[in-house]
Amino acid sequence: MPQGAYYSLSGVIRADAGGQTRALLMRNRLFAQYTSIRPTVLTVDSQPVYPEVRKALRAAGQLVPGMTMLNLYEDLRVADFTAEPPVGEPLEDLDRFEARPEPHPDGSVYRTRYVHRESKAPQAIDYHRPDGSRYLRIPESDALKQSQGYVLLNENEQPIKRFQKIGELYRFWLHWLTPADQRAFIISDSRFTLAHLVPFKSPRFHVMHLMHNVHTGMPRLWNSKFAPSYGPLLNDVRYIDGLVTLTPTQRQDVIDRFGQTNNLFVVPNPVELPERPSTPPARDPKRFVAVARLETQKRLEDAIRAFARVLKRVPDATFDIYGKGALEDKLQREIDDLGVGHAVRLVGYDPNARNTLWTATGFLMTSRNEGYPLATLESMSHGCPVISYDIKYGPKDQITEGVDGFLVRPGDLDGFADRVVELAENPELAQRMSEASYKKAEKHDYRAFLKDWRAVLTSVVKQKKSRVTITGMKLSETSVEHEIGLGSKRIRRPVNATSGRPHTFLVGGRLDIEISGDKGGLTASDVVVHAVCDKTAALTRVPVTFSRKGTTVRFEATVDPQQVFDELGPDSTTARLRLTYICNNFSWRADLGREARQPGPYEINFDRTDRLVLGHTPRQHPDPARGEV
Numbered sequence: 001m002p003q004g005a006y007y008s009l010s011g012v013i014r015a016d017a018g019g020q021t022r023a024l025l026m027r028n029r030l031f032a033q034y035t036s037i038r039p040t041v042l043t044v045d046s047q048p049v050y051p052e053v054r055k056a057l058r059a060a061g062q063l064v065p066g067m068t069m070l071n072l073y074e075d076l077r078v079a080d081f082t083a084e085p086p087v088g089e090p091l092e093d094l095d096r097f098e099a100r101p102e103p104h105p106d107g108s109v110y111r112t113r114y115v116h117r118e119s120k121a122p123q124a125i126d127y128h129r130p131d132g133s134r135y136l137r138i139p140e141s142d143a144l145k146q147s148q149g150y151v152l153l154n155e156n157e158q159p160i161k162r163f164q165k166i167g168e169l170y171r172f173w174l175h176w177l178t179p180a181d182q183r184a185f186i187i188s189d190s191r192f193t194l195a196h197l198v199p200f201k202s203p204r205f206h207v208m209h210l211m212h213n214v215h216t217g218m219p220r221l222w223n224s225k226f227a228p229s230y231g232p233l234l235n236d237v238r239y240i241d242g243l244v245t246l247t248p249t250q251r252q253d254v255i256d257r258f259g260q261t262n263n264l265f266v267v268p269n270p271v272e273l274p275e276r277p278s279t280p281p282a283r284d285p286k287r288f289v290a291v292a293r294l295e296t297q298k299r300l301e302d303a304i305r306a307f308a309r310v311l312k313r314v315p316d317a318t319f320d321i322y323g324k325g326a327l328e329d330k331l332q333r334e335i336d337d338l339g340v341g342h343a344v345r346l347v348g349y350d351p352n353a354r355n356t357l358w359t360a361t362g363f364l365m366t367s368r369n370e371g372y373p374l375a376t377l378e379s380m381s382h383g384c385p386v387i388s389y390d391i392k393y394g395p396k397d398q399i400t401e402g403v404d405g406f407l408v409r410p411g412d413l414d415g416f417a418d419r420v421v422e423l424a425e426n427p428e429l430a431q432r433m434s435e436a437s438y439k440k441a442e443k444h445d446y447r448a449f450l451k452d453w454r455a456v457l458t459s460v461v462k463q464k465k466s467r468v469t470i471t472g473m474k475l476s477e478t479s480v481e482h483e484i485g486l487g488s489k490r491i492r493r494p495v496n497a498t499s500g501r502p503h504t505f506l507v508g509g510r511l512d513i514e515i516s517g518d519k520g521g522l523t524a525s526d527v528v529v530h531a532v533c534d535k536t537a538a539l540t541r542v543p544v545t546f547s548r549k550g551t552t553v554r555f556e557a558t559v560d561p562q563q564v565f566d567e568l569g570p571d572s573t574t575a576r577l578r579l580t581y582i583c584n585n586f587s588w589r590a591d592l593g594r595e596a597r598q599p600g601p602y603e604i605n606f607d608r609t610d611r612l613v614l615g616h617t618p619r620q621h622p623d624p625a626r627g628e629v
Contacts, residue, residue, distance in 0.1 A: 206460045532578050
């Protein structure tokens with residue numbers, strides 16, 4: 001692994017958190033156990049609970065020697081700022097507000113909240129050291145954000161740093177933690193925290209983000225609307241050194257939307273292979289399990305309803321659901337209403353739930369979406385095949401249909417029940433799938449995982465100097481032309497809108513680029529044109545040539561309508577032409593439209609009822625009153 005400080009950045013960590021937190025901790029644990037890296041996990045939430053969190057994680061084997069966990073507020077509370085000189089005006093007095101002190105578990109004052117005396121609106125929070133002195137002020141009202149900002153204080157309560165945004169405080173902390181001559185790698189697992197951190201302009205900090213979940217809403221196509229809070233991350237992906245997805249499918253969806261920049265990588269989740277018992281416990285051929293948070297995303301009501309269908313054919317089958325969450329009461333009512341309480345149990349949270357996979361015949365997953373589910377890999381590592389909805393992302397990358405598990409169309413309760421019954425009633429099939437599950441899990445061991453991360457980290461270091469900062473793009477001088485034969489020559493004619501027999505045509509234009517810094521970075525320029533059907537999300541690449549001179553790029557795409565629609569498929573009836581400009585970490589997209597200088601003012605077309613339609617664009621006469629000539 002490249003040398004440097006390694007940080008994993010998360011908003012919050014709790015000992016009983018779900019798969020995303022477990023995957024973060026596993027990554028750092030494998031770094032600590034199998035490389036020379038000594039990783040640090042960073043959190044930025046303000047709850048003073050981390051001594052207990054560390055204790056619980058150590059007891060569970062998730063925080064091991066070589067790993068460090070630091071919290072922003074906990075660390076700054078005891079930091080020595082005596083060498084930092086005071087700056088600016090003294091800290092503003094907040095006596096005009098109502099003060100509400102809150103205790104620390106050690107008995108000292110942890111923080112003081114200030115609220116408006118009449119409206120009770122939040123104004124600011126002062127954080128205190130163990131001796132009671134203040135070390136940080138967080139503004140909450142717009143007035144204090146503008147007048148003071150975020151203020152860091154020395155032991156004499158003198159301001160030593162002022163920040164306009166919380167992200168500036170995060171960046172200060174990272175600089176504070178990292179020796180000035182050391183390179184640092186930041187792997188963000190929280191898109192919310194990352195949004196405050198970037199752009200991080202320091203050349204010695206390499207910032208990456210690991211996407212743990214699906215980034216689009218329904219129907220989960222590459223061009224679907226962003227899932228909540230993913231838009232800012234993906235629209236600003238040029239600011240980070242690496243966007244890491246868990247599956248090639250998700251990476252391709254990002255590429256289809258934004259273009260293939262050089263900062264997109266894939267690292268699947270690993271699984272820590274348990275020691276296989278020399279004498280494995282007997283599997284109950286009719287016992288099935290799920291390990292999941294009882295939340296909307298997991299769609300466990302479908303698993304329960306499907307299992308109710310199973311019980312009509314296999315009355316002695318059982319289904320244990322391990323986990324806790326907000327939907328516990330609702331799911332229990334579902335069980336009661338279906339009358340399956342004798343066979344379906346909500347077991348609750350059990351830190352040893354994974355050990356019960358040794359005796360189960362199948363693992364059931366009916367989630368709405370995933371990233372690359374760790375629970376399914378853990379199930380397979382215990383020889384327990386998975387029956388899963390075929391969702392984005394992960395199950396199709398993990399499960400080989402009919403070999404080590406089954407994939408079922410989402411919402412197909414009867415089909416899901418059929419697969420459960422098939423395993424329950426066919427011990428030989430269950431045994432074959434169990435052995436195949438072991439083998440599949442072995443492909444996700446720590447060796448493959450560390451090899452993938454080594455490739456990512458080496459690439460982001462190598463590519464750091466080639467990053468470009470492009471501040472503006474302009475598309476102009478578009479043209480749409482036919483190329484036709486005239487004797488031994490070929491000439492071009494403008495294309496007006498027309499219907500009927502398709503003819504190949506040429507679409508050209510000019511791109512003007514504004515770049516900050518060295519223009520030599522533009523040598524990596526690439527231009528791609530796709531025909532895109534928004535309805536079906538089908539897209540196909542159109543041949544394009546381009547040339548660059550300085551900061552100007554000229555391009556020409558050759559469009560064969562018949563070939564385009566043959567490749568888009570029969571369900572695609574319309575398509576737009578989308579141009580993507582790519583240069584290393586940067587991409588920019590624009591739809592190709594009406595040519596800028598239409599030679600003729602007339603167009604011929606047909607409307608939806610096949611009526612012939614004539615179009616006319618009147619010439620614009622100059623207006624001397626507006627200075628036009």
